[in-house]
Amino acid sequence: MIAKFILWCYSAPLLEWFRNSNYAIPVLQSFHLLGITAVLGAVCIMSIRLLGIGFLKLPLSTLWRELSGWFLGALILTIAAGVVIAIIDPTRYLANIAFRIKMACLAAAILFHFTIFRYVVRRAPDTELPRTTVGHAALGCAELLLWFSVGWGGRLIAFFQ
Amino acid sequence: MLEFCHWLQHTMWATSIRESTLTYPLIEGSHVLCLSISVGIVMFLDLRFLRLAFASVPVSRMMKQIGPWMIAGMTIMMVTGLLLFAIHASDAYTNRFFRVKMLLLVLGVLNALYYQLRYYPQMAEWDFSGKVPTGVKVIAVLSLIFWFGVIICGRTMAYEI
Numbered sequence A: 001m002i003a004k005f006i007l008w009c010y011s012a013p014l015l016e017w018f019r020n021s022n023y024a025i026p027v028l029q030s031f032h033l034l035g036i037t038a039v040l041g042a043v044c045i046m047s048i049r050l051l052g053i054g055f056l057k058l059p060l061s062t063l064w065r066e067l068s069g070w071f072l073g074a075l076i077l078t079i080a081a082g083v084v085i086a087i088i089d090p091t092r093y094l095a096n097i098a099f100r101i102k103m104a105c106l107a108a109a110i111l112f113h114f115t116i117f118r119y120v121v122r123r124a125p126d127t128e129l130p131r132t133t134v135g136h137a138a139l140g141c142a143e144l145l146l147w148f149s150v151g152w153g154g155r156l157i158a159f160f161q
Numbered sequence B: 001m002l003e004f005c006h007w008l009q010h011t012m013w014a015t016s017i018r019e020s021t022l023t024y025p026l027i028e029g030s031h032v033l034c035l036s037i038s039v040g041i042v043m044f045l046d047l048r049f050l051r052l053a054f055a056s057v058p059v060s061r062m063m064k065q066i067g068p069w070m071i072a073g074m075t076i077m078m079v080t081g082l083l084l085f086a087i088h089a090s091d092a093y094t095n096r097f098f099r100v101k102m103l104l105l106v107l108g109v110l111n112a113l114y115y116q117l118r119y120y121p122q123m124a125e126w127d128f129s130g131k132v133p134t135g136v137k138v139i140a141v142l143s144l145i146f147w148f149g150v151i152i153c154g155r156t157m158a159y160e161i
Helices: A002-011 A013-020 A024-051 A060-088 A090-094 A097-122 A134-160 B002-009 B012-018 B023-033 B039-049 B059-087 B089-093 B096-118 B120-129 B134-157
Strands: none
Touching: A002 A013, A002 A090, A013 A024, A013 A060, A024 A060, A024 A134, A024 B039, A024 B134, A060 A090, A060 A097, A060 B039, A090 A097, A097 A134, A134 B023, B002 B012, B002 B059, B002 B089, B012 B023, B012 B059, B023 B059, B039 B059, B039 B134, B059 B089, B059 B120, B096 B120, B096 B134
16 A cells, blocks of 8 residues: 555645655645744743743743644644655655654654643643643653654754665 | 855764764754744744634743743754754755845844844733734744745755755
8 A cells, every 4th residue: 555655646646746846845845844943942941940940931821822723723733744745755765764763753742742742731720830840840751752852853854864 | 155054064973973873863863853842832932922822821821831841842953953054064055945034044043033123022021911912923924934835845944955
């Protein structure tokens, strides 16, 4: 089934156009990078607050309320652009160890963010909080580690060609 | 200038970094991923000015919370950017996307400085009233255009080097 899909990727006229275009890949990668910037920006703000080293005047529930919509939109943009980039030349990416690690980290990051992270942050009281707690700090570290692993995985794809 | 760039690119330390297995990917990856704590954070401040995010949070509080991290992120971007320029100095100097990137970077900084000089001194008044001046909204839109343009040019210049 995967082999059929790969064959389709290399024969589809639209994807052929993308492959032969001088500007399609840079444009797609630009959207991918803009999306990553917004995703990681939101992750940084929330994680820095959880770690108690910044944004102390912005309650966690406020941060979640204000950032989650932008985070989701940016994540959709990033994944959409990323999917198109990958299916333009699927064998190049599927054979790349850094890409595989990136995808594994992405799956873990998405699962973590929309389950444990969301559960804890949404329930944080909307009042002045102590700087941080052990649980919150661990949550912030895990969020940063997972999402920046995705980012580093993406950066290292070019170095594992 | 081109001769200087050629000399810089072929210095021993620039050559050793460019050919390194670990150092070059580390610098390049840091430059890209630190977009999250520079442009990623600036983006949310600009969205606040436009009242598209954090509308319930006073601008003064946002700026105070975000400012130190934005400065730290921009500093890392500048340091890694200078290193990357030195490594590919003559290639970057002749690259049209790099030149546009630098122009947009300067415009972005000037835009921020203009805000500091023109609107920051009266920020307490308009922040208290809850109404963001039209000029500040224009600055916010320009900021998003300039910084997103820097990202797009940075991504696209790799295709000309």
